[in-house]
Amino acid sequence: MEYLIRFAQVHETFRQPEIQALATLAGVDLEIVSYDDYSPYCIVKLQDEAAARAIITRSILAKDISELWGQGTNYEGLHAQVHQRTQHRWTYYREKSFAFAVDTFAGKRSQSKKSEIIKSFAYMGLEGPIRLRNPDEQFYVMEEYVSDPEASILGTPKVSDPRKIFMGRLIANSNRDIIVKHDLKKRRYISTTSMDAELSLVTANMALAAPGKVFYDPFVGTGSFLVAAAHFGALTLGSDIDPRSFRGKDSEREKGEVALMRNFKQYDLESKMMDLFSSDLTNTPLRNCQLLDGITCDPPYGVREGLRVLGTRDGVLKEPRIIDGVLAHTRPGYVPPKKPYGFEALQKDVLEFAARNLVPNGRLAMWMPTSNDEAIEFPVPMHPNLEVISVSVQYFQAWSRRLMTYRRLPEGELSDTTQGRDKTDARGICADELNSFRRKYFTRNGPKPENVELAQ
């Protein structure tokens, strides 16, 4: 059976991977028949209504899904297909209360034209009461005025007729409303690096968060990803090298609890918080075995938050010091020394950690920034035990960030990593030398050092 997904026209490269992930989670077969980044309408094949419902009720980037009753490039074609596909079913809907709506994308219809369109479906013989709120059946006519994406970017002249028309019966609405509830503006505890609600929820979907699972974020910060995973029912575990990030300042805390818990309380998710602890991914206390169902993270980029791991800058191990007769590192308030760390090295560590600690088919969803001037062929970090499921991009002015989703392969299967990035870290001890993204980010507007030399 064919179904029509209506997407929100945002984060386009995340939309297909999200519904594919949700199909995997629901254990249903999904075939994408037609999809276009420039259009909100996507036709898919699914075995039944239950499968459609299972996928879309958890989706963040879809708005809803309808049973496709017909499509065409004009109304004659559309009506002919509606007849052919659904004529035998009309009597079933005859007495039901119903609503009929016209939705347009990149075009407009006057109210009178809309009712004219609706009336053209009179042959279906719907005699039930019209109910705009909570009808038994909701029917949609969807018109799309863009069909040539390249031309539309260049600015095609406005067309008066739609280029594609769909007609369908609504099956289910998505989980998109939750974005408003999770909006960072209304969240109790956030910081400059909190991930926005929409993309946090999408990240949790990519990693297949669900009841009964354990989800971990090794760079937990204010807990954006854990809140999202908890919303979908997973129990969550978080750690950070800087405990102040989740603990908050005294003014941000309540009743001696860490500030991050205020977010879980806000959404009634306290039962989904497993634990928070201070640790460094390169010296993790987690046992070396398959403990986790999902890892979602946005490692620090070294721009707003410095990228550091435990250790000393000169690489020389310091002997334990004694202050007032006690070992310094056992005194309250002891802060262990940290050193700047390479960005590529950190990502490699995350992949190795994921390969060690995820259960088979468990997922890692990791964000990573790239400057827009980097080669078009973007090398994805890879690991033989992890299969790359999807790579999605969010563009900004001078940089972009990518969400990479991996699956932990069962033992005995290996992924092809030949296309992966095989770059070792730059040598150096200061942040700019170690982190090419940071360097590019801060020098993009100014002359590069070598240019300065040339000018002199």
Place this chain on the structure above:
Amino acid sequence: MKIITVNFVTCAVKECKTSPSSFPLHFHDAELELQEVDFQPEFIRNVIPRIDWEGLRATANELGFPSLPESKPEGEALNNEQTLKDLHRLLLETQVMDGKLVCGNCGHEYVIKEGIANFLLPSHLV
């Protein structure tokens, strides 16, 4: 820090990870608190295979809880509601608010303060 997390961690020092005496970490001066959490049987069923049962028995013993069965509940036993509820209480509702976790191999002490364990190592152990 919940007991389930105690079962998931060992000493953060790399050399200790391969030593059997580093797991489980041992409690010193543990202050316990019971915090009610919604009962989630599917979670318990899902994580039981990942629990190190010998380690959990040792931890429960150190904290003075009634001793656990000798072998890990499997198969039919995981449908017994009372078994799941007992494990839920021990793994998710029992919290260590203050105290120390000590590695049996290197002796390093990890401090737990206000329910948060600190696994950051001083530089001579990194």
